[in-house]
Amino acid sequence: MTMLLDIIGGLLLVAGTAFLLFGGLGLVRMPDVFNRIQAGTKATTLGTLLTLAGATCLQPAWGVKLLLIGLFLLFTNPLSSQVLARAAHRSGAGKSEKTSIDRLEEDQRKKP
Amino acid sequence: MVDWLIHLAALFAGVAFLLALTRFIKGPSAADRVVAFDVLTIISITGIVLAALTEGRGIYLDVALVYALLSFLGVIVVARYLEGGF
Amino acid sequence: MIKRLVVLLLLAGIGAIFMSLLLGYTPDNELNLTARYYAEHTAQDIGAANIVTAIIVTYRGLDTLGEVTVLFLTAAIVGLVLAQGRQQNSQRSQRKLPESGELLQTGSLLLTPLILLLGVYVFVNGHLTPGGGFQGGAILASAILLMLLTDPMRHFSHRLISVLESISGLIFITIGVLGIIYAGGFLDNRILPTGSLGQLFSAGVIPIIYSFIGLKVGAEFSSMLVNLSETEGS
């Protein structure tokens, strides 16, 4: 039983860090700031949550603390990425040529 | 078996660390570097959890707890600076 | 050119010194005399699971008092220097700042109590986990920082911060003096029973002292932050 749990935990660890790897890859490959924020925060949040779940399987006694870490990450990551994206938009960061829709700018133009 | 999987996970996390570091060094604007900094913090949390697993010491997780709750403050500080918020 | 050459030579010399230190490094196989004393006597004398905390609060408690005093002096000097640039309330509303946004305000409402709670957890559990008063105080001040980032024009009560800081310092000293009367000496932690190792209510008065150090440090950092944010941009 514990053997099975260990193997599940290890596989979850590998899956989580693979998502971290994809996040890092997206950070390097994406063309502009906003796409990088997407790649950098969503993928790494999922990756860290999977890693924490894997660590919980490996060491069930640490479950409460790992759960708290995951909860705090879920609270704070969207906040920081939204504030950063808005700051980048306000400070006029360059958009990629493929970007065709910018709802925030339309909104700001509608109500001055 | 489990040790091997943990080593593979550490390898993946190390490669992700290096990729985010590339963006931190290369990033044309300050906002790019802040995103890379955020990702580096999150990868560090994973690294701390992996270190706690290999050493078997649960008290290391307190540092990860502090980072999970406080790391967004640095990003918000830089964002507010970029938009002239203080 | 000569200047750059001198700098390079200096760097090379420092590098050679550190290299020789690094190559000659051999890790100690056993603890030296002082470390062995602490490692053997902490658990039975003090009752703290974290030896570092026992050293900081009890064995070297006087040094910690000095550190807290240094931090207090820093906060006082920051307040003194920045007192001239203090903004009047009528002037403060003149500067136009971009609004912080709904998500940041709501998130700050949720996260400020959480950060305060984490700070309290860190300094109350200082004798069990690698935390302590100074770390907990810095985390408390981070909550104040989040409130300031959400609303830079928010007003904090200076009187409340200074009263909190003074009372914490006073209680710290009082517990130290009680140690002279009821136990072995200044800041001796055996006023209260040491309890069983690893429990929250153990290690004598170490959790109480560390809680008040945490409150004091948090109040000092907060007063620095509030003073900074209230100065006008010259």
Added chain:
Amino acid sequence: MTDLMTTMSLLLAATTIGAALMAIWGKRSLPIAILAAGLVSLLASVQFLLLAAPDVAMTEAAIGSGLTTFLFFFVLGRVRGGSND
């Protein structure tokens, strides 16, 4: 200390030196230099943790993640804003 920890520690040490160099040179851009200094703080904290000093790591985490960055950027913003003085 296992092999894994030693490798992580060496990677962190090399990166810390690189980030410190970046904070010094930084192409004369102060925000980037401050961000690089923050990165040094983060890496040093993880390095302290790997070298089995979790209390020092926690101090570095609590101070370096929010307060120092705020101090530097706040003063930078005030200096930049008051350039007409």
